Amino acid sequence: MSDPAPPPVLLGVSLKMYFGHHETLNWARRVAALADRHPAVTSGAARLFVLPAFPTLVPAAGILTPYGIGLGAQDIATEDTGPYTGEVGGPVLREIGCRYAEVGHAERRRMYGEGDTVVAAKTAAALRNRLTPVLCVGERDRGTPGEAAERTVAEAERLLRGLEGTVVLAYEPQWAIGAPEPASAEHITTVCGALRAWLDDQPQHTGSSVIYGGSAGPGLLTRLAGAADGLFLGRFAHDPANIEAVLDELHVPAPTAVA
Template identity: 85%
Template sequence: MMPGPTRPPVLLGVSLKMYFGHHETLNWARRIAVLAAGHPAVTSGAARLFVLPSFPALVPAAGILAPYGVALGAQDIATEDTGPYTGEVGGPALKEIGCHYAEVGHAERRRLYGEGDTVVAAKTAAALRNRLTPVLCVGERDRGTPGEAAARTVAEAARLLDGLDGTVVLAYEPQWAIGAPEPASAEHIAAVCGALRTWLDDRPRHAGSAVIYGGSAGPGLLTRLAGSADGLFLGRFAHDPANVGAILDEIRSPAPAAVA
């Protein structure tokens, strides 16, 4: 069972993207709160949960989830903190309403909204500047060998974090595995997450950072990964709270240390 006695907590993040309506989001959050209140993986500290709902749900979802230790975060953040940026939401406001995380660089924002490395790096900087932990999505576009994917993904993380200090969550999301029937193979994930972990471990300025896997992740994957990632970044398969419960069931031992 994961994690072993010296492992930090397993970090489980959920992005709801734009799938749910407002009340649906809050009803889902209530069911996650019940899970978090009663599941030994959470109450023992072996697992830590965070949820990224859409912007309008952040405040009421925090009211439902934060009492049970579930952290909240935004799915996006403006590059600037304040000013004439219609439609944007800045880091200071996110911090003020209780966000702990801000997601940046998701493949959907790159593909659909034209965000490139410059914007993603600026959003990562904005999160860190506002004491929000960036959930920085990295990962190759096309399926290739694990070695190629690891080299590309480490280079991407290095590029995006160049000149930045602070704790981050690196969400390894091979783009070809997002929205797919199955996640990448455990071997592929272990190769890339291992390379990202090695890269982070050489950089004390990112101490406390975590590497999690996203892309069609669901029940059973944590067990198959056997500790090669620090956790999971869940999408569709978290829509049914029973799946979140099943993933928590894979995590049993108490954990002594903290991650991002």
């Protein structure tokens, strides 16, 4: 019997607040066309998800989801409905086609004062609304891979305590976000390996993945050699040619020869 196909490599993109409205939709059309023709996507070797800004979610859903690209929000309210001016709740996100909600990004922690209590509540809100949380974890300052692994596993444990459901753990060392280069392959391998080992002992989070973000771009998947379940791309996905280059790195099964 042949081995079962490995799970797809997960490639997420957060557009943060970089693009205008039409710019986002034009970019989304190019990414949809890429997904439609690239063998890594059409063969199921890779799965894409995109997190655009809130106002573009509805039109982006129409462009991306027909091509199997998952849609998600960059944030989610802790509450589902009610007097929470400016917030967007999980039920609405789910209703408009989101399947993911990002929580705990370092920028929200640093600039908007979100701490562990809020991040854990947002993670719970996502799970409650059948959205997969893209839960960002990672150390603030550069240190040894071993220290980073210990700290990051403890963070994931703390944020997910008492929760149940499939999550995407996005390992983003804060010092590598917006940097010229990602963390080293050794660093990423150590931390993602520790997160993976921890998750493997958590049956309540079965089906979860560990992806790496922080100046990720072409070449990194190859250097990681399977140490992460995928990448969380930022700036380097602004040019769809870079997404294509990342997809090109994935092994695509050769088509069966016709006798």
